[in-house]
Amino acid sequence: MDLNLKGQVVMIAAASKGMGYATALECAREGAIVSMxxxxxxxxESAAETIRQQTGATVKxxxxxxxxxxxxxxxxxxxxRDLGPVKGLLVNAGGPPTGQFDSFDDDDWQSAFELxxxxxxxxxxxVLPSMRASGGGSILAITSSSVKEPIDILILSNVMRSGVTSLIKSLSQQLGPDNIRLNTLIPxxxxxxxxxxxxxxQASKRGVSVEEHNAQMAAQLPMRRFGDADEVGKACAFLLSDAASYITGVSLAVDGGLIKTVW
Ligand SMILES: NC(=O)c1ccc[n+]([C@@H]2O[C@H](COP(=O)([O-])OP(=O)(O)OC[C@H]3O[C@@H](n4cnc5c(N)ncnc54)[C@H](OP(=O)(O)O)[C@@H]3O)[C@@H](O)[C@H]2O)c1
Structure with a gap:
């Protein structure tokens, strides 16, 4: 399938490693002009150079x-200024710190809200003015399975990412007439x-080794393994591209079956 990303400028946030990097790489493979x-x-800079060498794409x-x-x-x-009108944006950042309700004061909550x-x-x-002026675009935010099933030691993430999900859903309703699509990806x-x-x-909290904890966690997943960042990068590139031209307001889980809720 042609994602039709050739020559499209995409901005990928938090992209030096992990899922942001994998998305930048996949978009570059598809011929996008990447701002990471x-x-x-x-x-x-080192991540951008690696992608340039692997793909020959314009990457800044x-x-x-x-x-x-x-x-x-x-x-x-x-x-x-450097690359021209933006057609795609991956909203991404480092996650807020781990911890339960009693570990955080107002400053911690405020920092998580900002981040x-x-x-x-x-x-x-x-990016909105550029997308509106150039006839549309696609915005994708990385959230977490915690928006469907809160995670014990990630209360800041649970709460703030629910807000992101609602923001994206709200804007998908408002910006449809501008041909701007907004979705979330749930890793x-x-x-x-x-x-x-x-x-x-989590392993420390449970008093087990991290190897034991990982094996137990993976065994609970329907696919019996953790996912690779590349598997997320491919899904992100698709949702950012014109190949997903009628998909807006959805939350796509790339989770190997982790989330058990029906809706
Ligand atoms: N991995 C998972 O299983 C999983 C599951 C659910 C949700 N998430 C969330 O998905 C997001 C990406 O996770 P990941 O697994 O790809 O993480 P990762 O491999 O640790 O990469 C994090 C990336 O974010 C950048 N970054 C961190 N803080 C930043 C900030 N304040 N401003 C700009 N860039 C920042 C880092 O680069 P620099 O250090 O250069 O800034 C790095 O490129 C995180 O919010 C994470 O909590 C991850």
């Missing part, structure tokens, strides 16, 4: 911090540094 960003200049690296309003605005302005919910608002706001347990970190925290 994260906080660590060296890491994002930028630094930004999802928790900082000005740097989000700057990344979008720089992309528009997860406000960063989504700001990234979307930054299950995807083998990245983030999952390794949360698994370590």
């Amino acid at each position: 960003a994260s906080r660590d200049k060296q890491a994002i 690296a930028y630094t930004f911090d999802a928790g900082d309003a000005q740097s989000i605005k700057q990344w979008a302005e720089d992309t528009l 997860t919910l406000m960063s989504s608002v700001r990234m979307i706001r930054a 299950g347990k995807i083998d990245t540094d983030r999952l390794r970190g949360t698994n370590q925290a």
Whole structure:
């Protein structure tokens, strides 16, 4: 299937590794012009260079911090100036810290609000004028299975990502007439540094080794394994592309069957 991404400018947030990186790579393989960003200049430049070498695509690296309003605005302005109108945006950031209700004070809640919910608002706001002016686009936000089934040690993520889901659904209703589609992608347990970190925290809380914890977690999944970032990257590239031209307002789980709810 041709995703029709050739020559389309896509902005991929939090892309130096993990699912953001996998999405940038997949979009580049499909011929997109990629603007990828994260906080660590060296890491994002090295990631962009790897993708350029593997695909021959036009890939530019930028630094930004999802928790900082000005740097989000700057990344979008720089992309528009360097690469032209933006047709796709992957809303993504590092996850908020692990912990239960008693571990967090107001400052922690405020930081999670800025990092997860406000960063989504700001990234979307930054690309809308360009998408409207150029006849449409696709926005995809990475959330978590915690929006369907809250995760014990991720209360900040559970709450803030539910807000992101609602934001995306609301905007999918409002921006349809502008031919702008908005969806979320729900990763299950995807083998990245983030999952390794949360698994370590859960193993410590349970008093078992991380290897034992991982084996038990994988055994509970219908597909009996964690997912690869590449498997998420392919789904993200599809939803960002014109191949998904009539899909808006959905939450697509890429979770190997982890989520058990019917709806
Ligand atoms: N992996 C899973 O199973 C899973 C499941 C559900 C949800 N999630 C969520 O999905 C998102 C991506 O996870 P991942 O597994 O791909 O993580 P990852 O492999 O740890 O990669 C995280 C990426 O985010 C960037 N980043 C972190 N904080 C940032 C910030 N404040 N501003 C800009 N970039 C930032 C990092 O680069 P720099 O260090 O260079 O900034 C890195 O490129 C996270 O929010 C995570 O919580 C993951």
